[in-house]
Amino acid sequence: MNQALPMRIQDIETRVAELKDQALEALEVPEEAIADINVETPPNPEMGDRGFPCFVLARHLRKAPPMIAKEVAAKLEEFVTDEDVIAEVRAVGPYVNVLFSKAKLARVVVGEALDDEHFGGETADEPKHWMFEYSAPNTNKPQHLGHVRNDLLGQSVATIADWAGHEVTRVNLINDRGIHICKSMLAYQKWGEGETPESAGIKGDHLVGKYYVLFNNKFIEEYEAWQQTDEAEARFGEWMAERDTDEDEDLDPQELRQKFFKAYKDDYFNRESKLGQQAKQMLLDWEAGDEEVVELWKTMNQWVFDGFDQTYERLGVEFDHVYYESNTYKLGKDIVLEGLEEGKFEKIEGGAIACDLEKVGLQGQKVLLRSDGTSVYMTQDIGTALERFREYDLDQMVYVVGNEQDYHFNVLFKILGLLKPELEGRLFHLSYGMVLLPEGKMKSREGKVVDADDLMDQMEKLAREAVVERWPDIDEDEVDTRAKAIGMAALKYYILDFNPRTTVNFDPKKSIDFQGRTGPYCLYSYARIQSIGRRIGGWPELDDKSRAACLEALGTDLEMALVRELQTWPKVAATAARDLDPSKVTEHMFNMCKSFSTLYNDDDHKIVDIDDEQRRDGLLYLAQAVAATLQKGLALLGIETLEEM
Numbered sequence: 001m002n003q004a005l006p007m008r009i010q011d012i013e014t015r016v017a018e019l020k021d022q023a024l025e026a027l028e029v030p031e032e033a034i035a036d037i038n039v040e041t042p043p044n045p046e047m048g049d050r051g052f053p054c055f056v057l058a059r060h061l062r063k064a065p066p067m068i069a070k071e072v073a074a075k076l077e078e079f080v081t082d083e084d085v086i087a088e089v090r091a092v093g094p095y096v097n098v099l100f101s102k103a104k105l106a107r108v109v110v111g112e113a114l115d116d117e118h119f120g121g122e123t124a125d126e127p128k129h130w131m132f133e134y135s136a137p138n139t140n141k142p143q144h145l146g147h148v149r150n151d152l153l154g155q156s157v158a159t160i161a162d163w164a165g166h167e168v169t170r171v172n173l174i175n176d177r178g179i180h181i182c183k184s185m186l187a188y189q190k191w192g193e194g195e196t197p198e199s200a201g202i203k204g205d206h207l208v209g210k211y212y213v214l215f216n217n218k219f220i221e222e223y224e225a226w227q228q229t230d231e232a233e234a235r236f237g238e239w240m241a242e243r244d245t246d247e248d249e250d251l252d253p254q255e256l257r258q259k260f261f262k263a264y265k266d267d268y269f270n271r272e273s274k275l276g277q278q279a280k281q282m283l284l285d286w287e288a289g290d291e292e293v294v295e296l297w298k299t300m301n302q303w304v305f306d307g308f309d310q311t312y313e314r315l316g317v318e319f320d321h322v323y324y325e326s327n328t329y330k331l332g333k334d335i336v337l338e339g340l341e342e343g344k345f346e347k348i349e350g351g352a353i354a355c356d357l358e359k360v361g362l363q364g365q366k367v368l369l370r371s372d373g374t375s376v377y378m379t380q381d382i383g384t385a386l387e388r389f390r391e392y393d394l395d396q397m398v399y400v401v402g403n404e405q406d407y408h409f410n411v412l413f414k415i416l417g418l419l420k421p422e423l424e425g426r427l428f429h430l431s432y433g434m435v436l437l438p439e440g441k442m443k444s445r446e447g448k449v450v451d452a453d454d455l456m457d458q459m460e461k462l463a464r465e466a467v468v469e470r471w472p473d474i475d476e477d478e479v480d481t482r483a484k485a486i487g488m489a490a491l492k493y494y495i496l497d498f499n500p501r502t503t504v505n506f507d508p509k510k511s512i513d514f515q516g517r518t519g520p521y522c523l524y525s526y527a528r529i530q531s532i533g534r535r536i537g538g539w540p541e542l543d544d545k546s547r548a549a550c551l552e553a554l555g556t557d558l559e560m561a562l563v564r565e566l567q568t569w570p571k572v573a574a575t576a577a578r579d580l581d582p583s584k585v586t587e588h589m590f591n592m593c594k595s596f597s598t599l600y601n602d603d604d605h606k607i608v609d610i611d612d613e614q615r616r617d618g619l620l621y622l623a624q625a626v627a628a629t630l631q632k633g634l635a636l637l638g639i640e641t642l643e644e645m
Contacts, residue, residue, distance in 0.1 A: 007112070009108065009112055012100070013050075015085075016050050016086070016098055019076050019079050019080065023079060027071060029057060030060055033060050037052050037054075040052060045561075048092075049098060050097070051098060057072075068094070069094050070091040085104040087100060102554070107552050109566050109625075110551050110625045113566050113626075118163075120163070122165040124164045124577065127165045129394050130397075131392060131396070134153065134400035135172045136174065140180045140209065140304075141212050142311070143453075145449065145450040145455055145506070148435070148495065150402070152315065153496065153500055154400040155170075156496055156582040157398070157580045164577035169392055170321075171320065171388075172319045172321075172323065173323040174324050176326050177329060178283070179279055183216070184212040184300060186278055186279050186282055192211065203453065205303065206451070218275060222273060226272060315488075316488070325380070328384050331384055333383070335386060336353055336369050337369075344359070348365065351371035354366055355368060368415075382415060389423065396426050397428070398429075398430055398580065401429060401430070402433075428580075430500060431500070432500040432501065433501055434504070435504045437505075455491070456487070456488070458508060459491045460484055462508055462509060463487035463512055463520075464479060464487075467482045471645075482645065485642050486520050493519030497586040498583055499581060500583075517586075519637075523639070525597065527643060529623045536608055547621065558599040558605060559605070561595050562596055566625055566626065566629055573636070582637055588633065600623075
């Protein structure tokens with residue numbers, strides 16, 4: 001038995017590429033042509049484990065590709081040594097295919113999966129410092145279903161990047177100031193009667209959200225009452241006189257009134273509404289540092305922060321640093337003024353400062369400072385980004401934000417590139433689609449959106465029902481443990497099993513399925529492997545030589561299918577990090593579980609019933625390697641495994 005085999009999967013890939021290059025060099029193929037030929041994995045394992053085409057060599061060697069393939073295969077085989085994992089080289093038409101020794105491949109792959117705590121990790125060729133900004137909730141209400149996707153996606157891609165070997169900094173920018181915050185504060189001031197999260201028995205963010213809803217309800221009442229006044233009638237009359245009659249020719253008088261008052265709602269808030277004026281005055285008082293207003297703002301925001309922390313803990317979401325807009329909203333003003341002096345920005349009519357977007361290949365203009373000198377969101381984002389690059393010496397900055405902000409980030413990155421050309425290509429918007437629920441599946445306490453906490457409660461409830469149905473004899477504490485783990489695994493896996501850019505139609509009941517492509521299915525596969533270890537009294541603990549013999553006893557099609565799933569894992573994890581796409585991980589975990597299930601349920605692979613000790617131990621090592629890899633992959637999704645189900 002040869003002890004000089006390569007010890008890592010990457011060594012095999014590197015060696016095949018080297019042999020390809022050696023063979024082509026020996027046939028005097030030009031260096032640039034050699035570089036154009038890439039080693040790939042054939043679509044069917046029966047064709048070979050690795051291969052490459054010879055079409056582009058025809059013009060250099062002046063022969064038909066099938067003839068070239070035969071010459072290359074023969075030459076490549078001359079360079080293969082006993083230490084290589086290559087068993088055979090074939091020419092198949094215009095392709096050169098390489099077949100690995102099943103025994104040697106199993107020994108290398110399973111051995112690495114068992115021995116390397118970072119199996120599939122540290123794959124980045126050039127580790128960099130990445131910053132990920134995600135979550136970014138407002139402090140006027142609880143987090144909702146959309147935040148759940150943001151939180152889980154941001155946490156997962158950051159974890160995957162860290163696993164790949166990058167230095168990762170996770171940040172959150174909480175929007176804790178503005179008119180929407182003042183709406184909650186004003187409602188509490190008017191109708192709160194000193195209520196607190198403790199006195200109400202309500203989580204802090206939900207209590208503040210309750211007053212945000214109350215403000216909106218009171219405002220609607222006020223607006224509907226105003227619509228009956230002479231002043232409203234006068235506004236409607238002015239609109240009627242100025243409107244485009246052709247556009248409204250099919251509307252009756254009542255429909256015209258409805259159209260006007262729907263469109264005028266924001267104007268009413270800003271011009272006539274008493275509640276609107278009070279909320280805006282509260283914002284001005286906050287900006288002026290009014291002690292009473294600032295104290296109320298601190299108190300209610302702290303209630304929300306405490307509530308958010310509970311939600312984050314339950315979701316398994318963490319941050320290295322939390323920014324607050326109340327501290328950052330003035331950032332960027334000096335940068336804009338400096339850009340004005342340098343001629344990168346310009347003053348427009350009315351005195352505002354804007355960027356002519358034609359300078360960055362877009363159309364129109366973007367105001368960066370209003371005529372009164374106040375900032376817009378873009379100004380703050382410019383200042384925050386530049387401060388982060390200075391403070392952390394970043395290589396890349398990733399914003400995890402919904403696709404409704406695609407244009408905003410396109411403009412932001414263009415302006416930042418105009419200001420700091422060295423940032424070109426170092427800013428990325430991880431844009432994601434909406435999350436939808438089947439109508440009527442779940443209701444939020446506000447009646448409009450699904451709160452994150454309500455969603456998690458519902459997932460745990462569904463998981464509990466599934467646990468009790470499948471395992472009716474376990475005690476209540478164990479039911480709780482499994483329900484929490486399974487519910488969160490179902491939620492996280494389902495949400496992350498979609499490419500970020502796609503819309504997710506989240507079906508809670510489907511996500512709990514123990515037989516489909518779900519988190520519970522993966523948990524069950526892991527737990528089943530652990531149960532095998534318990535049934536045989538523990539995993540084998542052999543010396544290196546004996547373990548190598550057991551692994552080299554593997555070789556059936558089902559066993560090698562599982563070995564190849566393990567072999568592919570480092571590449572999958574690297575691709576997920578490169579593309580910032582956790583769905584690459586979810587897919588691979590499912591395929592590995594499915595492959596193990598096929599092997600486990602096959603009559604010739606009933607591990608605990610196999611009498612041949614060496615073959616049984618080989619299968620036990622293979623199962624143990626699958627479990628260890630499954631645990632690593634699920635951890636990248638934020639999913640904790642269960643030892644028993």
